[in-house]
Amino acid sequence: MPTIDLFCRVVDNYGDIGVCWRLARQLVAEHGCKVRLIVDDLTAFRFIAPEIDPALTQQNLLGVDVIAWSASEALVPAEVVIEAFACDPPAAYVLAMTTLAEKPVWINLEYLSAEAWVDGVHGLPSPHPRLPLIKYFFCPGFTEKSGGLIRENTLAQFALIGECEDGAGGRDRANDLLAFAYRHAPVRAVAVALHAHVTTAAPLDETEPSWRSAPPVPQTQFDALLARFDVLIVRGEDSFVRAQYAAKPFLWHIYPTQDNAHFVKLDAWLDRYCEGLVADAATAFKQAQHAFNRGDTSLDAYTEFAAHLPVLKDYATEWRNHLFAQTDLTTRLLNFVNSQKKQKVS
Numbered sequence: 001m002p003t004i005d006l007f008c009r010v011v012d013n014y015g016d017i018g019v020c021w022r023l024a025r026q027l028v029a030e031h032g033c034k035v036r037l038i039v040d041d042l043t044a045f046r047f048i049a050p051e052i053d054p055a056l057t058q059q060n061l062l063g064v065d066v067i068a069w070s071a072s073e074a075l076v077p078a079e080v081v082i083e084a085f086a087c088d089p090p091a092a093y094v095l096a097m098t099t100l101a102e103k104p105v106w107i108n109l110e111y112l113s114a115e116a117w118v119d120g121v122h123g124l125p126s127p128h129p130r131l132p133l134i135k136y137f138f139c140p141g142f143t144e145k146s147g148g149l150i151r152e153n154t155l156a157q158f159a160l161i162g163e164c165e166d167g168a169g170g171r172d173r174a175n176d177l178l179a180f181a182y183r184h185a186p187v188r189a190v191a192v193a194l195h196a197h198v199t200t201a202a203p204l205d206e207t208e209p210s211w212r213s214a215p216p217v218p219q220t221q222f223d224a225l226l227a228r229f230d231v232l233i234v235r236g237e238d239s240f241v242r243a244q245y246a247a248k249p250f251l252w253h254i255y256p257t258q259d260n261a262h263f264v265k266l267d268a269w270l271d272r273y274c275e276g277l278v279a280d281a282a283t284a285f286k287q288a289q290h291a292f293n294r295g296d297t298s299l300d301a302y303t304e305f306a307a308h309l310p311v312l313k314d315y316a317t318e319w320r321n322h323l324f325a326q327t328d329l330t331t332r333l334l335n336f337v338n339s340q341k342k343q344k345v346s
């Protein structure tokens, strides 16, 4: 298995490091790769991996070598270089890539999107403007032609246990809602429509004395946290995918962009997700997702979503099984790397 350097800059929140940490762990645990995860913000990393010591420039956690960005210029590049979200590895490191007899396979891991352009861009080469290096776009997505979704081997087993525990009666119990959303989320209206007990996993502008807050858990326990609730509110990228694996009805608080492009991204995913869903439940689901992301605080906006919860719950399992049947991102990534290496040899 190849040696891999994975570069991650934390733009904000926990999604950048969340995706990278999950990918790094899987490359080591399931594929036996030697991975160096190079991160510019170890304090943010600590939120999802409390054992991380921000004072150390080098440490090993769960088999992954974690290197502070400041210490990365002197590294001899690995066989595979993954730059997460176009984060731009240090110039000295990139220059060092050109000096190797066999140039590394260089991949830009893009943000996840369900938009149609993803299939066309995934795998495209982007030659460096000055150096003899080629970077390849690797685009996570929901189709066979895209880079797929990160999914660990252990997940199917975990999902089965969850289903057994849910068992009889799970459907009728009071709705426990977990809200991991951005601050401005209109959670109160959703909670009222669902008659839900609320637990928050991130600070919100609006709050109620009866709402509980969940202490942060290490990312290795994040699926178990989601599994304890009936309905989820998730955000960003990684928790959005995990909610789909949790097979629960959920609202996605998409990361907002200034040009409102996030609504295009939201609709692209909604269209894919709702393809197999009965029409009235699909309408209710889409309306609630739009309302939530518009910041709609009216109860009416979520009553149809609440009314369709049983259908949405069953469908969430169907959708999860559909995703489970696909090849996971990490396998696709390593296949892509192998095909690039073979091309270089031939």
Ligand code: TRH
Binding pocket: 011, 012, 013, 014, 015, 016, 017, 018, 019, 047, 048, 049, 180, 201, 202, 215, 216, 217, 218, 219, 220, 222, 235, 236, 237, 238, 239, 240, 255
């Ligand atoms: O934190 P996010 O909103 O992250 C992002 C970033 O804002 C990023 O810049 C943006 O581009 C991207 O979204 C779309 O949401 P996300 O992606 O769900 O990441 C949260 C991570 O935190 C995820 O890996 C789960 C983890 N987590 C824990 O490990 N423990 C916890 O207790 C909680 C609440 C989350």
